[in-house]
Amino acid sequence: MDLVPHPPTGPGAAAPADELASLEPPDALVRRYEASGPRYTSYPTVPSWTDAFGPADYAAKLEEAGRAGAEAPLSVYVHVPFCRKLCTYCGCNVVISRNPKEADRYLDQVSRELDLVAVRLGSRAQVSQLHWGGGTPTFLDERQLERLWKLLSGHFQVTADAEVSVELNPAVTSDAQLAQLRQLGFNRLSMGVQDFDPDVQRAINRVQTAEQTQSLLTEARRLGFGGVNFDLIYGLPHQREETWAQTLATVLAMRPDRFAVYAFAYLPEAMVHQRKIPVAAMPSGPSKLALLRQATRAMHEAGYRAIGMDHFALPDDELSVAQGKRTLWRNFQGYTVRSALDVVSFGASAISDLAGAFAQNASDLPDYTRALEEGRLATARGLLLTPDDRRRRALITQLMCNFWVDLGGDGASYFAAELEALRPMEADGLVRLSGTELTVLPLGRFFVRNVAMVFDAHLEEARRRVVFSKTV
Numbered sequence: 001m002d003l004v005p006h007p008p009t010g011p012g013a014a015a016p017a018d019e020l021a022s023l024e025p026p027d028a029l030v031r032r033y034e035a036s037g038p039r040y041t042s043y044p045t046v047p048s049w050t051d052a053f054g055p056a057d058y059a060a061k062l063e064e065a066g067r068a069g070a071e072a073p074l075s076v077y078v079h080v081p082f083c084r085k086l087c088t089y090c091g092c093n094v095v096i097s098r099n100p101k102e103a104d105r106y107l108d109q110v111s112r113e114l115d116l117v118a119v120r121l122g123s124r125a126q127v128s129q130l131h132w133g134g135g136t137p138t139f140l141d142e143r144q145l146e147r148l149w150k151l152l153s154g155h156f157q158v159t160a161d162a163e164v165s166v167e168l169n170p171a172v173t174s175d176a177q178l179a180q181l182r183q184l185g186f187n188r189l190s191m192g193v194q195d196f197d198p199d200v201q202r203a204i205n206r207v208q209t210a211e212q213t214q215s216l217l218t219e220a221r222r223l224g225f226g227g228v229n230f231d232l233i234y235g236l237p238h239q240r241e242e243t244w245a246q247t248l249a250t251v252l253a254m255r256p257d258r259f260a261v262y263a264f265a266y267l268p269e270a271m272v273h274q275r276k277i278p279v280a281a282m283p284s285g286p287s288k289l290a291l292l293r294q295a296t297r298a299m300h301e302a303g304y305r306a307i308g309m310d311h312f313a314l315p316d317d318e319l320s321v322a323q324g325k326r327t328l329w330r331n332f333q334g335y336t337v338r339s340a341l342d343v344v345s346f347g348a349s350a351i352s353d354l355a356g357a358f359a360q361n362a363s364d365l366p367d368y369t370r371a372l373e374e375g376r377l378a379t380a381r382g383l384l385l386t387p388d389d390r391r392r393r394a395l396i397t398q399l400m401c402n403f404w405v406d407l408g409g410d411g412a413s414y415f416a417a418e419l420e421a422l423r424p425m426e427a428d429g430l431v432r433l434s435g436t437e438l439t440v441l442p443l444g445r446f447f448v449r450n451v452a453m454v455f456d457a458h459l460e461e462a463r464r465r466v467v468f469s470k471t472v
């Protein structure tokens with residue numbers, strides 16, 4: 001299904017007064033819609049992908065993407081998996097190390113991967129979106145940062161108007177690294193903050209002062225970085241409304257352009273390191289919800305607009321502007337104003353999304369390294385999307401980003417079962433169905449994952465494989 005941006009009129013258009021309505025859903029609704037479900041950073045979601053999709057499939061998709069030609073820009077992601085120590089809440093693919101030589105060896109493999117990928121993409125080499133994530137990209141020292149940039153520049157041309165972003169941990173990023181990133185061409189950054197309370201920080205094994213964070217932000221502003229994002233997490237051990245209020249007041253006073261406010265997915269059965277968190281320190285379900293409401297209200301009162309499912313942005317930030325025009329999009333790196341670019345990713349566990357397929361590299365560093373040393377792409381799993389997958393993906397993405405979708409001319413018959421399943425949500429005031437248009441109403445924004453789940457044809461199968469986090 002093509003996604004056609006509509007003018008931002010009608011009940012789905014974001015409006016500050018409406019946002020408040022989504023802050024305080026009645027407890028009865030929260031109980032009714034409390035379920036486990038995906039966050040839809042992809043559709044179909046990762047548990048539905050298969051190891052039957054391998055390097056040859058990825059190579060074929062790269063060649064297909066290459067045929068789009070030199071003028072079609074790409075989005076490029078590089079995963080830097082190293083961290084100096086492990087945060088107990090971590091849900092990422094990380095390698096704990098204090099040895100800089102490991103990063104050199106890793107860059108050797110990324111270099112090999114770049115050679116293998118670029119030759120298949122042919123003339124398609126323009127990049128309008130580049131993101132380095134991790135792990136901790138600033139685990140790389142200045143020489144290594146420059147080397148990675150040069151490796152990429154050897155194959156790709158970053159366009160003059162490109163969005164070039166990097167994830168930073170203020171506790172391990174020096175002013176010299178920041179200056180070098182800016183000089184290389186980075187213009188946006190995302191800082192992990194999570195919570196400033198000392199008890200919380202001790203429990204999550206991540207100590208980072210407000211002063212460090214403010215200092216890095218001030219320096220970033222001085223250097224000309226825009227679109228600065230802070231990540232916060234609610235539902236962490238020892239988080240209480242009084243201390244969370246303090247963290248919120250501190251970060252809001254710093255006035256970054258954007259916030260991402262994520263729920264902590266506490267899954268100690270699946271993640272051994274999370275077992276270091278005492279169960280007794282975890283906020284209860286209702287307390288966790290109260291923390292989210294508190295954060296949302298504080299953001300609103302400070303003038304930030306709710307963006308998609310879990311982001312907030314100042315009204316003049318490009319994400320706010322794009323949501324107002326219903327042109328916001330979402331990829332593995334988060335919300336973006338550049339919709340539907342093919343994403344080519346490098347590094348262990350990195351996920352590419354191109355030519356109607358997902359491809360993920362081996363997550364284990366030794367497996368990733370071995371593949372590249374043997375001259376093979378390191379693809380470990382992926383999925384070729386069917387026409388039905390593509391249609392549902394476009395629909396779910398539109399819902400998660402812009403709270404509105406036109407189901408298409410045949411939508412009423414194609415999605416007859418889904419539309420019937422939405423009737424209770426319509427009766428509860430969460431959505432409005434009008435012709436082929438489905439609008440998530442302000443009260444329904446809180447439950448948008450539940451709305452998306454109605455259209456997820458793989459959900460039951462995925463649930464047999466993994467335990468998803470709570471939707472509300």
Ligand code: SF4
Pocket residue numbers: 082083085086087089090091092094134135136169192206
């Ligand atoms: S810094 Fe991020 S990636 Fe590294 S251990 Fe902590 S949470 Fe995980």
